[in-house]
Amino acid sequence: GIQVEQSPPDLILQEGANSTLRCNFSDSVNNLQWFHQNPWGQLINLFYIPSGTKQNGRLSATTVATERYSLLYISSSQTTDSGVYFCAARGGSEKLVFGKGTKLTVNP
């Protein structure tokens, strides 16, 4: 099945800094999603982005399907951005496979 790898595993930022999170996947995908899991466990949809570029406020994402990677950009980070960011991908099956996540800590 498809493999999903995320980097870095941990990231510590000062408030106001920018960051880039990376997701590599092993096969062609027709579903790729970025999620933010907050400290209370809520898994929040950030982007559905099997290809192309999308922006939502301070967050944007780009997926280059031909090169099998996706990037999540966070600009002007805030303490509320802290949590774990998951990338999840699905190829030809029904199974959405999650990466191990990037734990982001934004300090005031």
Place this chain on the structure above:
Amino acid sequence: DTEVTQTPKHLVMGMTNKKSLKCEQHMGHRAMYWYKQKAKKPPELMFVYSYEKLSINESVPSRFSPECPNSSLLNLHLHALQPEDSALYLCASSRRALPAVSNQPQHFGDGTRLSIL
């Protein structure tokens, strides 16, 4: 994702108890999923229902019994659980089921945090 509603939010049960987790969506989605998430780990798929029929069981122990009584509702019946089953249980749904399920985003509920004593 508040469009997928899970109840209860927290559940504490003994190993001999029988309880059920409930998941509901009213978005007209025809695929529904159960995931299990242990602390500091990503969610892992347990079951997939497509058009109210079980299409994937990821070798889940029989002490977990899923049920999809209609297109809006998904239950997970629990019986004789073990302490290692303590986890966050997440429900998700997506708009279309087989054969086009792959290209639809999944929407997650807030989860049920389960503790087994």
